[in-house]
Amino acid sequence: MPRLARNSYGKSSVRLVKVVRQGDRHEIRDLTVDISLEGDFERAHTAGDNSAVLPTDTMKNTVYAKAREEPLGEPEVFAAMLARHFLKVSPASSIARVRIAEHPWRHLRVGSREHGSSFERASRERRMAEATAAREGTLDVFGGLDDAFILKSSNSAFEGYPHDRYTTLMETRDRLLATSLSARWRYGDETKSYGVIAKVVRNALIEAFAEHQSESVQHTLYAMAKAALEQSVEIDEISLRMPNKHHLLVDLTAFGLDNPNEVFVATTEPYGLIQATVRR
Amino acid sequence: MPRLARNSYGKSSVRLVKVVRQGDRHEIRDLTVDISLEGDFERAHTAGDNSAVLPTDTMKNTVYAKAREEPLGEPEVFAAMLARHFLKVSPASSIARVRIAEHPWRHLRVGSREHGSSFERASRERRMAEATAAREGTLDVFGGLDDAFILKSSNSAFEGYPHDRYTTLMETRDRLLATSLSARWRYGDETKSYGVIAKVVRNALIEAFAEHQSESVQHTLYAMAKAALEQSVEIDEISLRMPNKHHLLVDLTAFGLDNPNEVFVATTEPYGLIQATVRR
Amino acid sequence: MPRLARNSYGKSSVRLVKVVRQGDRHEIRDLTVDISLEGDFERAHTAGDNSAVLPTDTMKNTVYAKAREEPLGEPEVFAAMLARHFLKVSPASSIARVRIAEHPWRHLRVGSREHGSSFERASRERRMAEATAAREGTLDVFGGLDDAFILKSSNSAFEGYPHDRYTTLMETRDRLLATSLSARWRYGDETKSYGVIAKVVRNALIEAFAEHQSESVQHTLYAMAKAALEQSVEIDEISLRMPNKHHLLVDLTAFGLDNPNEVFVATTEPYGLIQATVRR
């Protein structure tokens, strides 16, 4: 009889928008929530016995009900609350994971002031939060961000790499470097001020990216991770994912033109992909 | 013999990034260019005779070469220059159209100052420009914007509509209204300052959206178009496209909870779609 | 006072799946329906008066109710029925348009037989149908298809085109030609057998594409349109949209290798775009 080695199930892409009102001043919280449970669901798989299977539809309902019953707070807090809740109501689960993407809205400006209840989506960058609650009582909380599209038009080089018979890339001291940054950092146990830390870490990442004398994506990735760990003692580990969104210098010589790092073609395929985890 | 009633061809999605340097201060121009020609290409279709068919590959090359040879200027100016160029080099063409989407980048901040050569994508909203040059000498120039994702959490109603046997929608004086706005406006003949006008028009649209006491998407769309025409005499027509990105109030009564316009589910399908053109 | 020059509104992306059962043999009808009305909706725009505005939510409900009340039949028939219905229940409308995309499912095979109630999505190609009902009594019906991804690895050339200072493309008698075909054809007045005609037209398009000695996309497009008009007298006009999905020959000379039209890189940006309408 084949053995169930691993299993998980849950609900993904639960889209929640909450309007928080203080008089005429509103705030928009716009979240995408993913929930996943792991544990002893053997009989559901092998015998069609659903007595331990909390429906994913119930998970979805729970997100909406909890969003009404409680203040959302930082996404890490909401994720942790949900993870603990699902662990409690699903005795078969040994682990409950909740991941939240928060989509940013900002108030529209009318003349020189902010309108209280009109908004625009600020950017496609999303703040991320993940919480994993385990039956034995541990809770791991991660913060992060996804899809921060950033670019350097100077201070980026790539040279000194090995050449083999398939190498055609030209070494360069000056190239355009662009990435769509994803980051995940693990909060230490005693953290409460997720929002403050998330801002400090994001700032550290962005400023290190901006200021770095880059010899490669790896080199800049590490400098960014290092800066984040240095500037926020509340995190003990950070993972960065940096796709190299290549901008290729266009060869204009056929038209009698030079191209001193000025005209590029932005490409989507293929792309380099650089990932690393850095710890204290 | 079947007759060729209409035809067009061209190159789409030419991705151009230009770095404009003034010392250590750089600017990023990030454009997607679409080119299309119409005219007498009968023999290409019916006889396989390509003697009148300027290759779309040449169109692409031209975009990159022109980006090096000339300052880009406003996207409307670049689009108009390209449209006239293609009309000139393709004698068979009676019409040349060029459409440009400009993707916004802004300088990263390091501490309290802007970094000169590091950037982040500002939002997914794109500034649009379209130019149509005709053999008889006319040039039509349109400005616009695509994908401005905006939302009102108050001052939006929908009631007083006809009911038939398939109507279940509840009338409401307070709903959440969200759209991903697209706009196109036609510039008058004598315009030169596209950038200034585009800012004025965008501002008019956004402020009218923010301030409007909305009775429907149509009602707000018209108010926005009216505001744009009033605040910028240099445009004579504006078309708006406003998908109604429905945010549905979640029914929490099964959980013993009310929901005073607080918790919504954001949906993508189906969506309302409201479009109109307004003229002086 | 600015004048409302054109306007339309409706519901898009209504996702309908209907299971049609004959004993143990089921069929899946999977449609995406878009509805749009045009007419005298002036007061909705200018005065916030919704008394003429059939809610788009009602349109959505109507699609689902009609799908239960009536056999769906060919998508053209369902589109025409819906268009006429909306014209009737919305007296302010002068035109009602309904567009349907049908997503294909086929029965799964178990051993040598088809399973009666298990299915797989057949391809990403969609059958299209559009109906426009006008107040004055006319009904225009179009059939079509979207996103038929087809490719020729021989009998495709491109040469004899004009050269200017920006031309670098090499002339060729042998290239790879790929497109994602969209087609729309207008049915004559007396047509009833949409399904049969749609099959004949699709066959004509596909066979002409396969067999054509192509001198350009335009040349093949016209041959396809001509074949469709010749093989189906029930249609009087056909429009084709053929993006040229470029497959670029990889230059392997740096590695001491030739490349006799064998190894290509498939690209998505930029792409050529060829469109034409052909009539009897």
Next chain:
Amino acid sequence: MPRLARNSYGKSSVRLVKVVRQGDRHEIRDLTVDISLEGDFERAHTAGDNSAVLPTDTMKNTVYAKAREEPLGEPEVFAAMLARHFLKVSPASSIARVRIAEHPWRHLRVGSREHGSSFERASRERRMAEATAAREGTLDVFGGLDDAFILKSSNSAFEGYPHDRYTTLMETRDRLLATSLSARWRYGDETKSYGVIAKVVRNALIEAFAEHQSESVQHTLYAMAKAALEQSVEIDEISLRMPNKHHLLVDLTAFGLDNPNEVFVATTEPYGLIQATVRR
């Protein structure tokens, strides 16, 4: 000094199309290749020393050159060859991974015969192959498939699950079950006939899905995995990912209509997500 805990880099989305010709009969091989290396790249990260960093551009070139130099064979074979090659040319690497998605094309039919050099994309389902070569000499090879969109309109139930205060889902003996199946199976050491095994495994998965009396997605997933392991002794483990693409029964009672499992709305968000790995 922060420590580099894990790192990987490589090239993703290398798009390769190869035309294989036997006289007038061609075949299209259409692959997307992802390459990733892990190993001792510490100095690239911490010191900007690229002497061990095989450029991702070289990886891309290698894919195209190897596609010309060698017959592609089964995607598993090409992946394994590439993984071993990259391990050899990158001494710093301890692990080289290559993942290949193969996009299916089939010959177009003209009348009753297949055209030798004209094709259509068969479906959006992709055959997958992954090879991981390790410095110590091991090679792990996985086969798989992604995005097989399948649906059951009978023999699917979900009942007997726990209820809590957030449960509103109705128990049912008859629902529509749809998923976009992904599978990965590990080949045993001595396997050579990847193509035959991949067909047997796919068949086993599809037939088990079609025939299963489903009490839940988990129940069907396990039955599918079990069937695959039983019908192919050459694989020792299989992982399945089955998003539950919910089709919701439309409530038509407001229109005086019943809905005996006939009219559904297909939804994309939120979705259930069921995953498991099953071993001998």
